[in-house]
Amino acid sequence: MKKEIRKTGLFALIGLVGILSSCGGDSSVTSASGAGPSSTKPSSVAPSTSEPDPVGGGEYTFEAEYTDVSNLSGGGISGAAVGINMILQSGNASNGWYIGYTHKKGLAITFEITSSAAAKADLTLVLGTELGPMVMNPTSYEITVNGTDVNYTEFSIRANSSQIGTDFREYAITPQIDLVEGVNTLVFTTGENTYCNGGPGGPLFDAIKLDTTSTLTWEPIEDNIA
Helix, strand or coil, X not given: CCECCCXXXXXXXXXXXXXXXXXXXXXXXXXXXXXXXXXXXXXXXXXXXXXXXXXXXXXXXXXHHHCCCCCCEEECCCEEEEHHHHEEECCCCCCCEEECCECCCCCEEEXXXXXXXXXXXXXXXXXXXXXXXXXXXXXXXXXXXXXXXXXXXXXEECCCCCCCCCCCEEEEEEEEEEECCEEEEEEEEECCCCCECCECCCCEEEEEEEEECCCEEECCCHHHHC
């Protein structure tokens, strides 16, 4: 069943698997020290909070932790993780969770979003960093919409020195993107850079936001953190 977008706080117990490996390679998966401030998922359940869904357009939030991570194998600063073990907890994330272990060239986070009509959309990324300031551009971090590269304007991910890895901020992508009527595939991929021990490094990925005149729906995989 397709759902309108809403923010929901969920907390569940999912164990983290750590496999020692350094970042910057093509086959690395991060220990807890390289994945942000928390690498375990608590068993307590927080009260659910919801916001009204946009009707006929508006701003929609899509949480990264609800994307399909089943085939992902990611790298961290000093280790690695696969699948749902790449999903980590942070009280500063918009839904309490985010995707880490992005320090691997080719690591791609994919959103499949259905639009009621063809439309322009403002795209905003909600990101953090555990590697200090990072300059994002189409080479260091690739964005595609329906298979077409987005030649976006370069921006820098910043971090509060006392909250590296949990200081999630919003970054508006320019120019606007084009949505087609029907299913749209947005892919965010760690590219060529040297941010992690001289090898590829990616941002900690919280969510994306789309502001558009069309109605958007998707099928969130809520079992990822159930």
